[in-house]
Amino acid sequence: MKKVCCFVVxxxxxxxSVFLMSGCSESYKATxxxxxxxxxxxxxxxxxxxxxxxxxxxxxxFATNEDMYAKLKAGxxxxxxxxxxxxxxxxxxxxDILYKIDLNNIPNYKLIDDRFKNLAYDRENEYSVxxxxxxxxxxxxxxxxxxxxxxxxxxxxxxxxxxxxxLDSQRDSIGITLKMLGHSLNSKDEAQLExxxxxxxxxxxxxxxxxxxxxxxxxxGGEAALAVVWxxxxxxxxxxxxxxxxxxxxxxxxIWFDAMVIPKTSKNKKEAELFIDYMCRTDIALKNAEFIGxxxxxxxxxxxLPVELTSDKTVYPGxxxxxxxxxxxxxxxxxxxxxxxxxxxxAK
Amino acid sequence: MKKNWIxxxxxxxxxIFTLVPLVLVIYYSVVSVTDNGIALTLQHxxxxxxxxxxxxxxxxxxxxxxxxxxxxxxxYPMAMILADRGLSKRNILIVLFVIxxxxxxxxxxxxxxxxxxxxxxxxTMLSNLGLPPLGILYTEKAVILGMVYNFLPFMVLPIYSxxxxxxxxxxxxxxxxxxxxxxxxxxxxxPLSLPxxxxxxxxxxxxxxxxxxISELLGGSQYTLIGNLxxxxxxxxxxxxxxxxxxxxxMLLILLSMGVxxxxxxENEGGGLW
Numbered sequence: 001m002k003k004v005c006c007f008v009v010x011x012x013x014x015x016x017s018v019f020l021m022s023g024c025s026e027s028y029k030a031t032x033x034x035x036x037x038x039x040x041x042x043x044x045x046x047x048x049x050x051x052x053x054x055x056x057x058x059x060x061x062f063a064t065n066e067d068m069y070a071k072l073k074a075g076x077x078x079x080x081x082x083x084x085x086x087x088x089x090x091x092x093x094x095x096d097i098l099y100k101i102d103l104n105n106i107p108n109y110k111l112i113d114d115r116f117k118n119l120a121y122d123r124e125n126e127y128s129v130x131x132x133x134x135x136x137x138x139x140x141x142x143x144x145x146x147x148x149x150x151x152x153x154x155x156x157x158x159x160x161x162x163x164x165x166x167l168d169s170q171r172d173s174i175g176i177t178l179k180m181l182g183h184s185l186n187s188k189d190e191a192q193l194e195x196x197x198x199x200x201x202x203x204x205x206x207x208x209x210x211x212x213x214x215x216x217x218x219x220x221g222g223e224a225a226l227a228v229v230w231x232x233x234x235x236x237x238x239x240x241x242x243x244x245x246x247x248x249x250x251x252x253x254x255i256w257f258d259a260m261v262i263p264k265t266s267k268n269k270k271e272a273e274l275f276i277d278y279m280c281r282t283d284i285a286l287k288n289a290e291f292i293g294x295x296x297x298x299x300x301x302x303x304x305l306p307v308e309l310t311s312d313k314t315v316y317p318g319x320x321x322x323x324x325x326x327x328x329x330x331x332x333x334x335x336x337x338x339x340x341x342x343x344x345x346x347a348k
Numbered sequence: 349m350k351k352n353w354i355x356x357x358x359x360x361x362x363x364i365f366t367l368v369p370l371v372l373v374i375y376y377s378v379v380s381v382t383d384n385g386i387a388l389t390l391q392h393x394x395x396x397x398x399x400x401x402x403x404x405x406x407x408x409x410x411x412x413x414x415x416x417x418x419x420x421x422x423x424y425p426m427a428m429i430l431a432d433r434g435l436s437k438r439n440i441l442i443v444l445f446v447i448x449x450x451x452x453x454x455x456x457x458x459x460x461x462x463x464x465x466x467x468x469x470x471x472t473m474l475s476n477l478g479l480p481p482l483g484i485l486y487t488e489k490a491v492i493l494g495m496v497y498n499f500l501p502f503m504v505l506p507i508y509s510x511x512x513x514x515x516x517x518x519x520x521x522x523x524x525x526x527x528x529x530x531x532x533x534x535x536x537x538x539p540l541s542l543p544x545x546x547x548x549x550x551x552x553x554x555x556x557x558x559x560x561x562i563s564e565l566l567g568g569s570q571y572t573l574i575g576n577l578x579x580x581x582x583x584x585x586x587x588x589x590x591x592x593x594x595x596x597x598x599m600l601l602i603l604l605s606m607g608v609x610x611x612x613x614x615e616n617e618g619g620g621l622w
Contacts, residue, residue: 066583168569170584209486209568214461223466339585340400346572347404 028056030271032080035060035068037258040083040132042291045284053278055271072097078265080272086121086257087171089128090330093121099262100126105273108280115319116297119257120186120327128259129276132294134231135317135325136172136254143243144225152180152249155226156199161206165218165227168210170342171328172254173200176228179251185326188334197341201348210346219244230256232294234314246314252324257297377592392593401577401594405601408574411488411563412556415495416503419552420545422496423503427544428537430504431511442508449501457494457565464490464566486568494562495552502551510544511537546609554602574598 034046038061046057062068065088071077072092084092092098103109109129116130140149144163147154155164166173175185177196187193208224219227220241229237234246260279262272278284282300289296289305295315296302302310310316331338380389395401430442448456463470464485471481484490514537522536538545560575569576574594581591 064583069586070583168564204570207568207570210570211568214565218465221465221467336585336587339580339587343404343572343577343580344400346570346576347400347407 029054030268031056031058032266032268032271032275033058033060033078034275035062035072035077035079035082037061037083038063040258040292042287045279045287048284049275049278053271053274055274057275072263072265075265078267079263080266080268081260081275082263083131083258083260085328086119086259087328087330089259089261090121090328091332092261092263093127094330094332097264098127099264099266099269101129101262101276102273105270106277106280108277108282111280111282111285111300112297113299116257120329121257122259128261129280130257130259130297131279132232132289132292133255133257133297134295134315135248135322136167136176136228136230136256137234137246137248137314139219139227139229139234139237139244139246141219141222141225141241141243142245144222149226149245149247150250152176152251155228156203156206158206160225162208163225164203164207165215165224166203166207166210167215167228168212170338172228173210174338174341175254175328176249179249179253179326182251185254186329186331188331190337193337193341197345200341200345204345204348231314232292235293235312238314248317248321248325252322252326255322255325255327257327373592373595375592376588377596380589389589392589393597395590396593396597404572404574404577405597407571408557409601411491411495411571411573412553415492415499415556416549416552418492418496419500419503420549423500423548424507424545426500427504427507427511427541430508431514445504446501453498454561456498457562460490460494460497461485461565485566486570488567488571490566491563491571494566495556495559498562499552499555502555503548506547506551507541507544510541514540550606550609553605557602558598 028050032055034057036059040061041059043059046059049055050057062071065084068082068084069088069091072079072082073095089098103125106129112130116133117125122128138149138152138154140154145154145160147157147159154160155166174193174196177199178185178187178192181192181195181199183189183192183196187196209218211218211227215227215229216233216237218224219229219237222241222243229246231246234244238244238246260276262269262276266272279288280298282298282304285296285298285301286304289298289301293309293315296305302316313321377392378388378390379386380391426445430438430445432438462468464482465471466481466483466485468485471483474481484493518540519532519536522532527535558575560573560579563569563571563573563576578591578594578598581587581594
């Protein structure tokens with residue numbers, strides 16, 4: 001009996017200490033929790049939001065959409081605003097874990113360019129407000145590549161054997177292969193996917209490595225000649241190494257969006273909407289666009305940015321350059337086929 | 349009575365961090381969520397034994413076995429040197445050997461990535477000496493190198509601790525009776541150090557067979573290991589059932605190999621883990 005008592009007391013003490021730690025008093029009107037990609041905001045913006053609205057912001061960062069999703073699904077954290085990418089937003093909508101956003105509470109929404117509204121991942125504009133956008137393309141080192149780079153097919157050129165870096169991401173790698181073959185990068189057609197798989201299998205001996213963030217160091221250091229990269233990273237790499245150039249291949253590519261959403265775990269939906277509206281305000285969006293260097297969906301902000309940034313086709317490709325590019329859609333059940341293909345390619 | 353009380357935190361710890369997760373993993377591996385609710389199923393386990401995943405298992409085991417063998421070959425002499433009582437400054441040597449372990453495992457692996465680069469220090473040095481480039485980054489060799497480098501101390505330390513406790517008299521007796529150095533090693537030193545060798549093998553094999561960071565960083569993700577596969581099920585594909593089934597098969601594999609090993613381990617001479 002004594003044993004059991006001790007055990008119970010121990011449990012109570014450990015439980016109580018957990019509650020005590022979280023019960024600090026505050027003088028703020030409310031507290032919101034924001035969950036965003038790493039290095040993806042000008043942090044001054046958070047402070048000025050707190051000063052202006054007397055709302056405390058607890059800010060935390062994730063490294064990949066998948067990490068974010070796993071954490072959100074596991075529960076425990078009641079985030080109010082999260083900034084994931086397109087296909088992940090679609091998945092979250094399908095999972096029914098997002099609130100519909102009341103656009104009446106977000107007057108600044110009208111400042112966002114219409115071409116970034118009603119996109120595949122959120123056709124009715126009910127759940128998300130665009131934050132940044134960009135493309136997937138080819139980054140090459142002008143000193144190491146003497147061919148014209150305008151097609152994905154250069155990634156299959158024997159000449160660049162072991163000088164090619166692919167993205168270690170099944171959606172992107174299979175997606176660009178589908179694009180090269182003239183299919184949609186959201187293809188659910190098994191024959192098309194099989195065709196893409198064969199192509200990637202053939203390509204494997206030419207690939208130096210399948211990388212994630214390491215691509216930046218490798219390309220800046222001249223370790224490889226060609227790489228598949230996100231435009232946001234390309235801007236940074238071009239700045240660090242002027243020999244690098246970025247192109248969106250003629251077959252088309254992927255346009256991606258990161259957008260603000262409110263998960264159903266939120267207990268402060270009003271304040272979350274206030275925060276989203278604040279992020280859309282011209283001066284604030286300008287600060288973020290300047291800090292991050294990615295492409296803003298905000299018309300007014302774009303015109304206020306320095307010309308050398310807005311004239312760079314890497315950041316702001318023309319509408320023509322994007323005519324045959326697509327947005328990722330959630331593949332739901334087909335995703336397991338993609339995964340299988342990717343495993344087969346990498347297990348070979 | 350008092351003694352029991354002290355163990356409660358550990359019991360709670362084990363329930364929260366070992367038992368509950370384990371039960372969850374087993375649960376996820378045998379159920380499937382359908383429109384009609386949750387159903388018991390063996391489909392996840394069936395998938396584990398499809399040829400493509402078997403290849404991944406075999407590759408993981410192959411690379412782990414090679415690394416373990418290399419660690420043993422490199423580590424045993426190292427342990428003997430460290431255990432040599434005649435050696436002056438032995439403690440300094442041991443400290444030097446252990447210092448790299450104070451650094452984070454990830455940082456050390458990243459360091460190897462930079463060291464082995466095409467324009468990295470090793471290749472530059474080789475080309476300055478007029479030698480051909482190694483070109484091992486993003487190959488299986490680099491993965492094995494990473495495993496050996498990271499796990500070598502786990503081989504050396506248990507063997508060292510057993511060897512340094514070996515009764516000097518026994519070795520001396522063998523010498524007095526005319527044993528050659530070879531016979532002395534084969535009949536006396538090695539058999540006595542076996543518990544250390546076995547725990548060393550287990551301690552290297554386990555992390556080597558489950559690693560996913562080393563193959564990702566040094567293998568350029570071209571060599572999918574079982575660890576990579578499991579990681580992707582949980583973070584990429586969200587197929588928790590299949591990921592759990594893979595984990596369980598991997599756990600059984602490790603348990604099995606440990607069982608086999610412990611049959612040869614007659615008694616724990618301080619080097620044993622359990």
